[in-house]
Amino acid sequence: MQADQPGPVLEVRGLRTVFDGRGGRETVAVDDASFDVAPGQCLAVVGESGSGKSTLARSVLRLVEPTAGRVRYRGTDLTALDRRALRPYRRHLQMIFQDPYASLHPRQSVLRLVSEPWRIHRDLMPEDPCARVAELLEQVGMPPAVIDMHPTQLSGGQRQRVAIARALGLEPDVLVLDEPVSALDVSIQAQVIALLMELQQSLGLTYLFISHDLALVRLVASEVIVMHHGVFVETGTTERVFEDPRDEYTRSLLAASPHL
């Protein structure tokens, strides 16, 4: 990882994503989003349901094609690459999805799930894939015995750990976490968050952390973007945004969140 390089890991400029609805009606899910993510930072994006957080994440990774704007990863303009040229870059930017019950293929074993990405990025294929998978599982706090299990045999928290192991196998630089714990039991949430924080520390990962849990964001993020109807209404350091919210919408969000 090129963590020692100066400048932001991610530079997003004027990103806009529009969905064509039925009958010519368009949804502007993300409108003119611009932000930087510094190496090793945890940048949070908050906002109510439907505010465009997931679409922002997916647009940054080009899982949906943005309508306009630029995404630069360590100087490379990802939006300018064709699909073929983009593929080698995908390993650097990995995503953890909200629902671990939906994001893991139901017919694949844990071994297969974690090792599948190496079949795509052949240069990362370890000498002994089984051993490497076991190692990754250990890194996310899973016993090696789960290696032959299927997602259906695992709990939500365990599934999310497998998803994290799968992403880590690609030795990524940036993890985009789209509400990574909101589908989990409250007691499990804390464990998975603790794991993510610990991994960020030890691996020097950069996080784009999407959440609607303000208490959680305050705990983990250094900077916060507040999103409303696809627009950034407020951006700032976590402390500043929570202590001194300037936008009306941010204030109503904070007011609606009881345990802050």
Next chain:
Amino acid sequence: MSSVPAASELEVVPAADPRPTGGRLTVHRLLRSPSALLSASWLAFLVVVAVALPPFVETAANRQDLSLRLLPPFSLDEGFAFVLGADSLGRPELLQLVMGTRSSLLVAVTAVAAAAVVGMALGLVSGYFGGWVDEILMRIADVMHTIPSLLLALAVLYVLQPSVGNLVIVLAVTRVPVYLRTARAEALALRERVFVESSRAVGARDWRIIRTDLAPLVVPTIRTVAMLELASVLLAAAGLSFLGIGLQRPDVDWGMMVADGRAYLASAWWVTVLPGVAIVLTALAANLLSNWLRAAEDPAQAARFVRRPRGGRRAA
């Protein structure tokens, strides 16, 4: 936080079998359904006959002996080969049936398998990519749907040389749309699933997603449809052979045997009825078994097969 928080400490791994419709249970349930069991046994018997016997009986089956012309069945005077009588050229009916079993099954199974593989591949591509590929494939499927497949097969075989190969190809082509539609419908739903996006996020290209993500989830449905199709393809093949544009001698299948015996129906019923019975029984067995399989593999109906209410209705 110094150590990695472990998942195993607080979460319990459910030990239950994740697939209640797995192979062992299906066999277990098969034993409880007499009609399905009977059907499966009949089909298994035919497969064994078709695979094991033909090399040994081929010459005897085609040996003509006009002195035994239309020999009545159920007599061992001429040896066991003639226990079901002889046809109009004095060939032993039993051995002809054995040879016919091989041809009939081979044609039907090959045609069904070919149609299933091609139809599934096209359907997955159609459903996954959408757009003009989908548009074109669905138009073709629609057109083929409006033409009766037997009529199409008839026309094509009339123009082409009637042969085993052409028969299989024609039967397969006319049945492709069935699988195409099934696979397309499933692919349309599956491509929106999050695990597909997850594959895309790790850099998988479309073909890999179709192969490793979609196909394994579509195969069970295709398999069930193929079982169901076996009966109708068997009947279609018999029909084409009956019309003389299917197999040609010295190959023989059940449809051809029925056709050959037609002229002697009044005097020698067995020459027509025995292969006819074979066709009907086999089509029926394939149908019963596929219906049972479909229900058995459907988790919503699975309970019916696990707990079988006997002797009156249970209190709900």
